[in-house]
């Protein structure tokens with residue numbers, strides 16, 4: 150059985166979608182990010198970056214210890230290799246999937262995350278954030294344009310439906326909140342609607358829905374826990390969780 154340490158956010162959905170697509174049994178362990186579960190000592194042992202998602206595969210033991218993996222891209226690759234699904238292993242199909250997987254984890258995800266930050270959360274903090282907001286919105290818009298060009302004559306990002314599509318899809322779902330007109334990227338819109346219609350994807354994004362608590366309604370406690378993290382205060386939060 151696989152344990153999935155999870156919160157219902159785009160990075161979490163990548164993994165719940167893949168587990169559903171592969172029909173793998175899994176056990177969800179909620180990580181309440183607003184309350185600081187990501188700083189608990191047991192969680193930091195498997196996720197030193199204090200971020201979810203993380204999986205623990207109890208079927209893959211080394212000296213009796215199950216394998217744990219943090220970073221959504223690494224988890225998707227592992228699950229693809231474990232099941233032989235959605236991640237071709239032969240060249241050049243494998244490298245084509247990896248191009249788009251890394252494009253997502255290094256580009257689309259972080260940029261969309263910053264757009265979300267400046268649209269949803271920055272207004273809670275003093276200062277003029279207009280330059281930063283525009284910078285990330287422009288970059289997200291550029292990335293959507295790149296995707297739109299590539300999808301002009303393709304159904305999926307890299308050959309067949311793959312972990313690259315599963316990684317990218319969740320970062321488009323919030324397009325309305327990011328104030329993006331998806332219809333102006335007609336190929337992305339077609340790709341998005343197609344993926345959204347998959348039963349496993351619908352199931353994956355429903356996981357833990359009752360625990361969704363972010364966006365504009367975020368609590369003061371969650372704002373304090375999630376934002377303004379630096380090397381000093383994350384070690385204070387980890388100490389607090391130890392006590």
Ligand SMILES: N[C@@H](CCC(=O)N[C@@H](CS)C(=O)NCC(=O)O)C(=O)O
Pocket residue numbers: 158159160161182187199200201202219220221222254374375
């Ligand atoms: N590069 C990481 C990013 C994961 C990430 O940013 N997760 C966020 C939620 S979407 C998180 O755990 N945040 C906790 C925090 O900010 O303290 C991945 O792809 O897994």
